[in-house]
Amino acid sequence: MATADGGVAVLDPALRQKYIEERNKRLRPEGITQFLKLADSTQFKYLQEDPWVDHAAFNAKPPPVSDGDDIKFLVMGAGYGGLLFAVRLIEVGFRAADIRLIDDAGGFGGTWYWNRYPGLMCDVESYIYMPLLEETGYMPRFKYAYGTELREHADRIAAKWELTGKTLFRSRCHDAEWDDVAKRWILHITEHRGPAEPKREIRLKAQYVYVATGILNAPHIPRLPGFDQFKGQHFHTSRWDYKITGGSDLDWTLDKLKGKTVGIIGTGATAVQAIPQLAKWAKHLYVFQRTPSSVDVRGQRPTDPDEWTNKIASTKGWQCARSENFNSQLVNAPISEDLVDDGWSHTLSYCGVIGGPGIVSPDNIPEHIAKLHEYDLPRAERVRRRVNEVIRDPEVAERLKPWYPAWCKRPTFHDDYLPVFNRPNVTLVDTDGHGVDALTDDALVANSTSYPIDVLVLSTGYAMHVVEGSGSLAQRAGVKVTGRDGLSMDEKWGREGAASLHGMAAHGFPNFFFPGPNQIGATANFTFALSLIASHIATTLAEAERRVDQSDRLTIEVTRAAEEAWTGEILMRSGWFAGVSGCTPGYMNMEGAAVAVQDQMKAARGAFWGEGMLSYVEVLKAWRAEGGLKGFQIDANN
Numbered sequence: 001m002a003t004a005d006g007g008v009a010v011l012d013p014a015l016r017q018k019y020i021e022e023r024n025k026r027l028r029p030e031g032i033t034q035f036l037k038l039a040d041s042t043q044f045k046y047l048q049e050d051p052w053v054d055h056a057a058f059n060a061k062p063p064p065v066s067d068g069d070d071i072k073f074l075v076m077g078a079g080y081g082g083l084l085f086a087v088r089l090i091e092v093g094f095r096a097a098d099i100r101l102i103d104d105a106g107g108f109g110g111t112w113y114w115n116r117y118p119g120l121m122c123d124v125e126s127y128i129y130m131p132l133l134e135e136t137g138y139m140p141r142f143k144y145a146y147g148t149e150l151r152e153h154a155d156r157i158a159a160k161w162e163l164t165g166k167t168l169f170r171s172r173c174h175d176a177e178w179d180d181v182a183k184r185w186i187l188h189i190t191e192h193r194g195p196a197e198p199k200r201e202i203r204l205k206a207q208y209v210y211v212a213t214g215i216l217n218a219p220h221i222p223r224l225p226g227f228d229q230f231k232g233q234h235f236h237t238s239r240w241d242y243k244i245t246g247g248s249d250l251d252w253t254l255d256k257l258k259g260k261t262v263g264i265i266g267t268g269a270t271a272v273q274a275i276p277q278l279a280k281w282a283k284h285l286y287v288f289q290r291t292p293s294s295v296d297v298r299g300q301r302p303t304d305p306d307e308w309t310n311k312i313a314s315t316k317g318w319q320c321a322r323s324e325n326f327n328s329q330l331v332n333a334p335i336s337e338d339l340v341d342d343g344w345s346h347t348l349s350y351c352g353v354i355g356g357p358g359i360v361s362p363d364n365i366p367e368h369i370a371k372l373h374e375y376d377l378p379r380a381e382r383v384r385r386r387v388n389e390v391i392r393d394p395e396v397a398e399r400l401k402p403w404y405p406a407w408c409k410r411p412t413f414h415d416d417y418l419p420v421f422n423r424p425n426v427t428l429v430d431t432d433g434h435g436v437d438a439l440t441d442d443a444l445v446a447n448s449t450s451y452p453i454d455v456l457v458l459s460t461g462y463a464m465h466v467v468e469g470s471g472s473l474a475q476r477a478g479v480k481v482t483g484r485d486g487l488s489m490d491e492k493w494g495r496e497g498a499a500s501l502h503g504m505a506a507h508g509f510p511n512f513f514f515p516g517p518n519q520i521g522a523t524a525n526f527t528f529a530l531s532l533i534a535s536h537i538a539t540t541l542a543e544a545e546r547r548v549d550q551s552d553r554l555t556i557e558v559t560r561a562a563e564e565a566w567t568g569e570i571l572m573r574s575g576w577f578a579g580v581s582g583c584t585p586g587y588m589n590m591e592g593a594a595v596a597v598q599d600q601m602k603a604a605r606g607a608f609w610g611e612g613m614l615s616y617v618e619v620l621k622a623w624r625a626e627g628g629l630k631g632f633q634i635d636a637n638n
């Protein structure tokens with residue numbers, strides 16, 4: 001749906017040319033297959049292991065589930081998404097005793113469990129990002145919480161709602177099959193019990209399944225010639241190896257890097273946070289850049305307890321109101337004063353990727369993209385000016401400037417990142433969009449130059465789009481999902497593309513729910529969407545059970561007509577996202593891969609709700625107010 005020029009026709013001709021050139025030089029014919037399929041790799045097997053888990057402690061305790069157990073609610077994933085669902089179930093009256101969570105991690109937190117790199121923090125204000133602050137009475141220590149506090153908060157939520165003893169950690173679900181006679185999902189789970197004990201295979205039955213397995217937790221690695229010869233140490237940022245760097249997730253004293261030459265590949269949101277820490281300790285740091293991030297002002301500060309009590313958290317319902325206020329700023333539909341008032345709430349063009357008010361028809365696309373650029377340009381110019389102001393060497397400054405609008409890559413915010421490039425022990429190796437060429441036994445090769453390094457940090461992101469296959473929710477989660485009448489979720493998705501009601505449930509998969517990521521409303525604040533969806537499904541289930549005398553065999557399933565109707569609504573609004581396919585490559589546009597004409601409709605079916613989060617909230621509210629659970633077929637007597 002992109003315009004032929006990638007949607008930049010409204011820009012000044014020289015700038016327009018620059019955006020197009022910079023994008024084109026990054027297009028790679030191999031698209032997402034430039035990344036390794038980790039399942040096939042022995043070298044990166046460590047990415048499938050959990051460096052943080054304490055197996056001995058787990059093995060000493062009785063597990064919270066036994067083989068053959070019949071559970072009412074099985075929640076896959078114990079990150080904020082899974083926890084929020086469990087909490088919302090309890091809030092609407094279900095018993096905590098009927099809930100079990102499983103996660104292949106060794107603790108709560110998902111993203112915040114796995115990622116422990118130095119510098120880790122949330123980019124959305126913690127007062128709206130950290131879920132359930134009002135309910136837990138917790139005041140975040142900083143405006144942008146650091147990783148440890150975010151992980152501790154997951155533990156806090158689990159403890160408050162008594163979910164700690166109900167979660168099976170170190171356990172991965174790989175198969176979920178609907179048994180229509182028993183009216184249960186049959187789940188096959190492998191519990192990893194550490195190197196000293198055999199794995200335990202567990203089979204569970206569950207009446208309802210919720211899949212909160214996240215979208216940014218499968219690390220990916222570029223295919224680089226010579227990687228298998230590289231003799232230096234290496235790790236991915238999502239499995240930071242403090243044995244190599246020194247320090248710990250609680251203490252970023254990376255003293256083992258003293259005297260070492262370090263290379264880091266990638267300059268995305270993770271690298272922007274980790275690089276200032278690496279630069280403090282490495283003898284020399286080479287930053288291998290393919291595309292610069294846009295780096296805006298952060299303005300980190302400790303929370304002022306007086307401001308917290310008397311202003312931020314002073315009224316009942318403040319967190320939801322503040323979140324909604326943020327969402328409205330993001331889509332240029334302010335409902336009152338900008339409460340968060342930060343770099344994010346001023347990123348007015350981010351609505352290009354999360355949707356916004358109004359429906360964009362094919363005829364309106366050029367005007368729509370023009371409007372987005374109008375929102376974007378002042379910020380883009382300010383961000384580029386900031387580079388000039390901070391960086392002393394004009395040539396380096398030029399290399400650090402992003403030449404794409406803010407909706408193309410998640411914008412970043414940091415006060416210490418750019419100044420790093422003024423340090424004598426840091427070299428920016430800009431590859432002019434080409435990326436690193438190869439590795440040798442002791443060096444990284446880029447721009448036909450060899451850079452000897454001792455330690456390589458891979459800040460190369462996540463497999464947001466699976467390298468091969470349908471890209472269904474099931475495939476992302478690594479679970480073979482088989483619904484009613486043997487229907488495979490992958491086959492259905494591969495054949496037709498995404499289909500759901502509200503982005504949360506699909507025909508053929510009774511009692512099976514998920515928080516998108518396709519066909520839902522989006523915002524920059526992930527936890528807002530996770531919380532909203534969890535509430536919506538919990539309320540729906542409570543209402544379904546209220547209608548029947550005997551809920552043990554209740555099934556609730558989206559009708560075919562309802563999912564096609566919702567998908568039609570999604571398609572009708574998908575014009576909003578026309579600017580994304582013209583973006584510089586990245587995970588938002590499948591690394592710039594060209595989508596074959598016959599697959600374009602399929603891809604469009606997977607879009608977010610084009611009218612944005614404010615509208616999505618209203619649509620869900622109106623649906624609940626109607627009261628008929630419209631679009632679901634409910635049966636308890638079969």
Ligand code: FAD
Nearest residue numbers: 077079080081103104110111122123124172173213214526
């Ligand atoms: P996750 O946190 O990814 O948790 C999913 C869990 O499910 C994981 O522990 C995973 O191991 C487990 N799992 C997956 N498959 C299976 C399976 N088959 N069986 C069992 N368990 C399984 N968003 C923001 O809005 N603001 C931010 O500042 C922000 N910062 C981020 C920083 C980083 C480094 C990353 C990677 C992401 C960030 N995000 C941010 C996005 C973040 O992922 C979400 O905000 C949110 O934490 C997602 O929660 P989740 O529970 O849906 O998924």
Ligand code: NDP
Nearest residue numbers: 121122123222266267268269270290291410435436460461
């Ligand atoms: P990204 O996918 O954003 O970045 C990966 C980086 O690796 C890019 O700079 C990419 O370049 C680069 N890269 C990949 N292959 C090569 C190659 N062959 N040669 C050179 N460079 C290469 O991953 P991140 O982990 O940084 O972030 C992923 C997402 O996680 C974010 O978008 C955000 O949603 C979330 N996040 C949020 C944070 C927060 O602020 N709280 C912190 C960290 C992550 P190119 O751009 O050219 O593809």
